[in-house]
Amino acid sequence: MTDSKVDNAKTDSGQPDGSRRKFLKGSLAAAGGVAAAGTTLVGAPYVNAQSPIVLKMQTAWGGGNIWNDFAREYVDRVHSMSGGRIQIDLLPSGAVVKAFQVMDAVSDGVLDIGHDVPVYWYGKNKAASLFGTGPVWGGSANNMMSWWYAGGGRELYRELTQDIMGLNVVGAFGFPMPSQPFGWFKDDDVTSVDDIQGLKYRTVGLAADLLQEMGMSVAQLPGGEIVPAMERGVIDAFEFNNPSSDSDFGAQDVAKNYYLGSYHQASESFEWLFNRDMLESLDDDLQAILLHAVEAASTSNTATALDRYSSDLESLQTESGVTVHRTSDEILAAQLEAWSTLIPTLE
Incomplete structure (x- = not known):
């Protein structure tokens, strides 16, 4: 046979070899397209196309205070734990309201989250001090934290803030502080x-x-x-x-x-305040992240504090x-x- 006859030879099915080659090439190209499309379709559920939920959080601490760094540790953990679905705009005291006004601002929805201590709203109800600057009965901030999480403290706090004071907040506590200097x-x-x-x-x-x-x-x-x-x-x-x-x-x-x-x-801790409407509007997993990140930040805050407080005390003596x-x-x-x-x- 000549070369042209080879190219035009028919298969058993009667289809020329040249057509088979074209068919195979076309099939491979089509298969490649399907594979690419399949990859996109399979990957699609893992892509978060929604815009992140942006929450406004203000602390009761001035811009240079180390406690803003502690609040940042919380913000970073929320961002990581939520896979970026929650982003928190962290602001220092005075950016929106003054330090003693954080509780009201969160309750009114002016802020989504507040970071303060309960004594900053002591003027509203003296029972606030039971959760931070209460009488010394031989306990420490760690004891108070245990009472909050396992001894009924959380329930009493909810009763005080929501039922008695009528505030639209949900509170959480973290970072049991060392006993404070005179x-x-x-x-x-x-x-x-x-x-x-x-x-x-x-x-x-x-x-x-x-x-x-x-x-x-x-x-x-x-x-x-x-x-x-x-x-x-x-x-x-x-x-x-x-x-x-x-x-x-x-x-x-x-x-x-x-x-x-x-x-x-002798027994103070940080207070995280969440606007109740905001918190309850979120999916259950995001609510859990906002609350459980308090516990995660509490651990990192404690480590940072023990390191910085001791070195800064030394610097006060040697440099100031x-x-x-x-x-x-x-x-x-x-x-x-x-x-x-x-x-x-x-x-």
């Missing part, structure tokens, strides 16, 4: 109860009642107002919370004596000329006695 004084010899009589002092919550019982004149101010108040002579001394937060807003610039150890705030004192036994004993006097008045 604070910052200009005097390097604060050792007796007489030394603090009439002293104008900043604290918050039920601790204000406690220290007034001891003879101090107390002003309740958010952290961002402490240094200006010291500079203007509105207060003579103050406490806030820890070496890192205190140094972040410049405590070392207005006082050089830092007294550690106190019973005025701060003298660290141990609060005297007389003052500590007087605090416990004042608690015993104060508690019956709250019943």
Whole structure:
């Protein structure tokens, strides 16, 4: 046969070989197209075509405060756990409302999430201090956290905020804080109860009642107002919370004596506030992520705090000329006695 005869030879089916080649080439091309389309179809369910849910969250802390870093740890975990379905716009105190207004802003829907401490709404109901600056009964913030999650604390909080106060919020607690220092004084010899009589002092919550019982004149101010108040002579001394937060807003610039150890705030934790309507509008898995991320952030916050608080305390001494004192036994004993006097008045 000639080559042309070979090309035109018929198969048993009567179809020329050349046509078979064309058929095979066409079939392969079609199969490739189907395969590509199949890949797209199979992959489609894993692509989240919806826009992320963007939530507005404000803290009660000034822009430079380490506690905004702690709030960021929460935001990052929500983003990761939700696969990007939830994005949180994190804002510092004052971006939308002032520090003491976070609770109301969340309840009213101005904010979706708030990050504060319960004593910041102590003025609305003194029972707020049961969840942060309550009486010292030998427990710690870790004990209080256990009570919140396993001992009925969460249910009492819901009853207080929703049933009694009529607020449209859901709360969650995390990061059990170390017992807080007595604070910052200009005097390097604060050792007796007489030394603090009439002293104008900043604290918050039920601790204000406690220290007034001891003879101090107390002003309740958010952290961002402490240094200006010291500079203007509105207060003579103050406490806030820890070496890192205190140094972040410049405590070392207005006082050089830092007294550690106190019973005025021994069991405080962060409070996460969620607008109830917003939370309940989400799918169940996203609601769970927002709430369980509090527990995840609580662990990371604790690790970060233990590292930073210790190194910043050292820096205050070596770089800022701060003298660290141990609060005297007389003052500590007087605090416990004042608690015993104060508690019956709250019943």
